[in-house]
Amino acid sequence: MTDTQATEAAAIPSSTPADVREPLLKVTGLTRHFPIKGGLLRRQTGAVRAVDGIDFTVNAGETLGVVGESGCGKSTMGRLVTRLDEPTGGKIEFEGTDITHLGVGAMRPLRRDIQMIFQDPYSSLNPRHTVGTIVGAPFKLQDAVPEGGLKKAVQDLLELCGLSPEHYNRYPHEFSGGQRQRIGIARALALRPKMIVADEPVSALDVSIQAQVVNLLDDLQRELGLTYLIIAHDLSVVRHVSDRVAVMYLGKVVEIADRDSLYSGPMHPYTNALMSAVPVPDPRRRQQGGRERILLKGDVPSPINPPSGCRFRTRCWKAQDVCAAQEPPLATLKTGHQVACHFPERSEGNE
Amino acid sequence: MTDLNKTAADAVQDAPRNPAPAGDPFLSVRDLRVHFDTDDGLVRSVDGVSFDLHKGRTLGIVGESGSGKSVTSLAIMGLHRSKRAGITGEIRLDGEDLIAAGPDRVRQLRGRELAMIFQDPLTAMHPYYTVGQQIVEAYRVHHPQASKKQARARAVEMLDRVGIPQPDRRVDDYPHQFSGGMRQRAMIAMALVNDPSLLIADEPTTALDVTVQAQILDLIRDLQAEFGSAVIIITHDLGVVAELADDILVMYGGKCIERGPAETLFDAPEHPYTWGLLGSMPRLDRELQERLVPVKGTPPSLINVPSGCAFHPRCPYADLTGGRSSSELPVLTEAAPGHHAACHLPVAERHRIFAEEIAPRL
Numbered sequence: 001m002t003d004t005q006a007t008e009a010a011a012i013p014s015s016t017p018a019d020v021r022e023p024l025l026k027v028t029g030l031t032r033h034f035p036i037k038g039g040l041l042r043r044q045t046g047a048v049r050a051v052d053g054i055d056f057t058v059n060a061g062e063t064l065g066v067v068g069e070s071g072c073g074k075s076t077m078g079r080l081v082t083r084l085d086e087p088t089g090g091k092i093e094f095e096g097t098d099i100t101h102l103g104v105g106a107m108r109p110l111r112r113d114i115q116m117i118f119q120d121p122y123s124s125l126n127p128r129h130t131v132g133t134i135v136g137a138p139f140k141l142q143d144a145v146p147e148g149g150l151k152k153a154v155q156d157l158l159e160l161c162g163l164s165p166e167h168y169n170r171y172p173h174e175f176s177g178g179q180r181q182r183i184g185i186a187r188a189l190a191l192r193p194k195m196i197v198a199d200e201p202v203s204a205l206d207v208s209i210q211a212q213v214v215n216l217l218d219d220l221q222r223e224l225g226l227t228y229l230i231i232a233h234d235l236s237v238v239r240h241v242s243d244r245v246a247v248m249y250l251g252k253v254v255e256i257a258d259r260d261s262l263y264s265g266p267m268h269p270y271t272n273a274l275m276s277a278v279p280v281p282d283p284r285r286r287q288q289g290g291r292e293r294i295l296l297k298g299d300v301p302s303p304i305n306p307p308s309g310c311r312f313r314t315r316c317w318k319a320q321d322v323c324a325a326q327e328p329p330l331a332t333l334k335t336g337h338q339v340a341c342h343f344p345e346r347s348e349g350n351e
Numbered sequence: 352m353t354d355l356n357k358t359a360a361d362a363v364q365d366a367p368r369n370p371a372p373a374g375d376p377f378l379s380v381r382d383l384r385v386h387f388d389t390d391d392g393l394v395r396s397v398d399g400v401s402f403d404l405h406k407g408r409t410l411g412i413v414g415e416s417g418s419g420k421s422v423t424s425l426a427i428m429g430l431h432r433s434k435r436a437g438i439t440g441e442i443r444l445d446g447e448d449l450i451a452a453g454p455d456r457v458r459q460l461r462g463r464e465l466a467m468i469f470q471d472p473l474t475a476m477h478p479y480y481t482v483g484q485q486i487v488e489a490y491r492v493h494h495p496q497a498s499k500k501q502a503r504a505r506a507v508e509m510l511d512r513v514g515i516p517q518p519d520r521r522v523d524d525y526p527h528q529f530s531g532g533m534r535q536r537a538m539i540a541m542a543l544v545n546d547p548s549l550l551i552a553d554e555p556t557t558a559l560d561v562t563v564q565a566q567i568l569d570l571i572r573d574l575q576a577e578f579g580s581a582v583i584i585i586t587h588d589l590g591v592v593a594e595l596a597d598d599i600l601v602m603y604g605g606k607c608i609e610r611g612p613a614e615t616l617f618d619a620p621e622h623p624y625t626w627g628l629l630g631s632m633p634r635l636d637r638e639l640q641e642r643l644v645p646v647k648g649t650p651p652s653l654i655n656v657p658s659g660c661a662f663h664p665r666c667p668y669a670d671l672t673g674g675r676s677s678s679e680l681p682v683l684t685e686a687a688p689g690h691h692a693a694c695h696l697p698v699a700e701r702h703r704i705f706a707e708e709i710a711p712r713l
Contacts, residue, residue, distance in 0.1 A: 281681045
């Protein structure tokens with residue numbers, strides 16, 4: 001049963017001619033409001049607007065990096081896209097199929113195609129299961145019988161992810177953080193998904209191990225033609241892994257652009273501030289004082305009562321009256337940069 | 352007020368770049384060892400670390416998890432339980448040996464002369480007391496003659512100093528009512544309430560977002576310039592130490608493997624592990640590399656530390672030392688003025704490898 005559904009799902013994109021690069025994932029107006037209940041009758045008194053209307057696409061074979069500070073809604077967005085959470089509004093299309101409100105059962109065949117890698121390699125692996133059980137679980141859940149048997153398939157996956165096939169019978173506590181993250185990656189790859197959503201895949205790892213896992217993700221993408229949606233707060237890691245980058249602030253996407261054009265010429269003031277805040281491992285810069293850093297004052301406003309108009313205006317040094325009155329749309333500039341700002345930086349030539 | 356932003360370029364410019372001062376160091380650590388006896392064996396968390404720190408200067412201690420950097424700082428603060436930890440060596444603060452001094456004496460100093468900023472302000476602050484009460488307590492312990500009113504005024508003053516808006520109102524808030532960045536500011540206020548001469552910041556910004564991190568790093572830098580205290584900053588982030596530290600100490604497997612002034616350590620690192628760290632981090636200030644160069648393998652177990660140089664199983668150049676790497680413990684030797692490294696590779700050879708193979712990749 002599941003097999004036929006899976007082939008049907010796979011047949012949809014091939015029936016439409018591959019004229020333009022059909023986006024693998026298309027998100028329009030996605031929102032997620034978490035209700036706040038209060039009062040005697042537990043009525044809804046407000047909502048945390050975690051994700052508040054975002055649009056983006058991910059093309060097959062590319063990596064979209066999503067950056068933002070904590071609380072900007074990037075993880076919620078990841079959970080919505082993988083349908084671990086129910087969107088309040090908007091639309092998610094995967095390979096042209098609307099998956100926004102699919103139930104658990106209807107979603108199951110699609111789970112083969114969309115997998116997730118989690119941040120914390122300590123809590124995302126069941127401590128009572130062996131590595132073999134953990135990595136083999138996707139096959140069992142999907143009733144899939146791999147060629148050459150389950151054990152062989154799991155061992156191949158372990159090898160693919162830089163672990164030894166002999167690790168099959170070991171438990172998670174016998175591994176270091178980096179190795180555990182590899183186990184999580186092996187599990188995500190088990191059913192040969194098309195897309196992997198990775199939520200902070202390396203932030204819990206040491207620097208020297210981070211590079212190993214980043215390179216592994218790179219190799220796997222090249223080898224298996226994977227599409228990644230990588231959510232991270234570390235701008236330098238995102239620059240390294242992404243083809244395109246989306247910057248989020250308070251539940252909104254404020255800028256999306258090609259990696260190179262975003263990092264060489266950020267247009268949204270927030271992106272600019274975010275990048276200038278990254279500490280640079282070069283003491284001479286500090287000494288020369290040649291580095292211009294924009295210090296943002298204060299904290300991110302509450303997503304319960306976001307500021308009117310542009311959400312960044314309360315901390316923005318360019319804010320004017322129009323910013324409070326009117327919300328800037330995510331507009332495409334001639335460079336292909338999409339930016340939601342009334343007064344984007346470096347935009348003199350764009351008007 | 353909050354919508355005003357400033358560029359910190361001018362603040363960066365007048366950051367003190369004082370040369371290494373002469374005279375007795377304020378803090379002097381000699382051959383510090385901290386061992387823990389566990390059921391699995393003796394854990395050598397810190398195994399012979401020495402360094403000096405003068406007033407007004409900042410030392411950055413860098414290392415991966417399990418390299419012993421936090422254990423070192425807890426030993427200086429006297430926060431290891433004496434039954435569990437075997438501490439030997441010397442920690443001299445202003446000439447007084449803290450290891451030989453009893454726990455009562457260290458308790459007198461802690462909070463007044465020595466203060467610490469912890470990584471996670473949510474777990475480091477008591478959720479049951481207001482921020483003000485906690486700062487007042489820290490003040491009154493060391494100023495018993497101060498009245499409650501004076502102590503509260505002092506708490507408000509400190510909150511104001513670390514940049515908390517409306518400090519006279521926020522002083523009565525509980526930690527959960529503060530945002531992450533504000534909690535870290537409140538903790539800095541608590542650490543500085545008695546004007547300590549030595550401030551230890553253990554991963555002070557790891558739990559924070561980059562924009563808040565930049566604010567906190569600036570704050571620590573300003574406060575140090577103002578109070579002239581000695582600062583130890585412990586972190587795994589080379590970017591953070593480059594922003595703050597005058598001198599840097601790199602730890603690996605419980606030992607100091609490289610120590611030197613910040614500029615030379617970043618410009619001409621001597622130890623292959625430091626090369627590995629610099630090569631494995633993606634950097635925004637450089638051209639994009641096709642691939643990162645990770646350090647192969649994993650950090651060592653502190654129970655079975657590899658023989659000889661603890662880094663040798665992961666070192667790509669270990670076979671150039673004729674087997675000494677795996678049999679003989681390298682000692683810290685001066686490779687350049689003030690710059691020490693513990694590596695068996697001959698200095699000339701190291702410089703050749705760095706210039707030819709490492710530097711072009713960084």
